[in-house]
Amino acid sequence: MRNTSRSRWGGVLIGVGLMAAVDEIIFHQLLGWHHFYDGATPALGLLSDGLLHAGEIIALVSGFFVLLELRHQRALHVTYAWAGGFLGAGGFQLFDGTINHKLLRLHQIRYDVPLLPYDIFWNLSAVVLILIGLWLLGRARKPTLTI
């Protein structure tokens, strides 16, 4: 008996953690668009940033262990896990693009350039990821292949 709900949640946790890692590696380290600290973050934002950062690490690790356990129990539903992964990644991206960047003003995507196109592209990519996740979820719900 495959556990679809746990498969999906395991995927969501990995999706969130991976997206956060991608953000850290590509935008902070490789492109250097984001800064470690941009000199404008309010104190509360900095504190919540610390908690969010801790949550991302725990999410990535716990997601892998949830899926690992399901595999041991032969209860992993792969498509649900992928759907969850895309939903988690897109959801995090959208959260980052709206709450973190705009509401808490933790940091911006890039500095010294007009921000609007970047913001639009950022949140659009989040919506695309979520749509892929929803499409996969729809496919997973159809009782076709069994492996």
Added chain:
Amino acid sequence: MHAAETPTLITSVFWLLLSVVTLLYYLAARHHRSPRFLQRLPLFAAGSTLMMLAFSPPMMAWAHHDIRGHMVQHVLLGMFAPLAWVLASPMTLALRSLPARYARWSSNLLRHPFFFYLTHPITATLLNIGGMYLLYATPLYQASLNNLALHLMIHVHFILAGYLYCWSIAGCEPSFHPFSFKMRLTVLLFGIAAHSYLAKLMYINLWPSLPFYSADDLQTAAKIMYYGGDLAEALLAIVLFNGWLENNRKRLVRFSKRYHIEDAFRI
């Protein structure tokens, strides 16, 4: 500052102590004839080697005049070396290797409520990460530079507090005062947050603010603390979840044996 021979003396004393401890682990594991501990000898030796590296003369010299060196030394001593040691379960080995009389005496001592409070994840986090706030956000760091005894005490504190923290969160050794997975996970979450918050504060305020450290070096040191700490705490989270997985698997084995449904699971 101190005479030129003092750092060499410190290095020799710590290297000697670490070699003795590692040798004791090996002898106890061999005497015990348990493959479990012999298999974990490399982990224990890795922990000792990391600590020897942290106390090696070039590292001591680097840490002495450069905050970046201090931070690398701190990450090794306080996070990576203790984690490797914890994974080798040295406390279990020690208790099993002691003569029965002393082992009974030790376990009676460890049952005391004092050790419940000491090994509580919250206490361990306060001692470890609270200690970091005390060191870098107060003039304590500056005071330690001119006082060898204080300097050594701080090093020993971070080794012990780092060990206690990893031991308490990992929970991979049997304990008289076990704490729930949820408690340990929650405390780890706040521990990571507090650690990365402090690193950001140090980056922004240029702590520890001393005239002979350049802003660039201080910010690099804060980043070493942030990312080094991340890696160590992610490893700690993996150890924590591995224990959770093992526990669940054991429960599943008991359950499936009781109802004769072993075939349903690949266990």
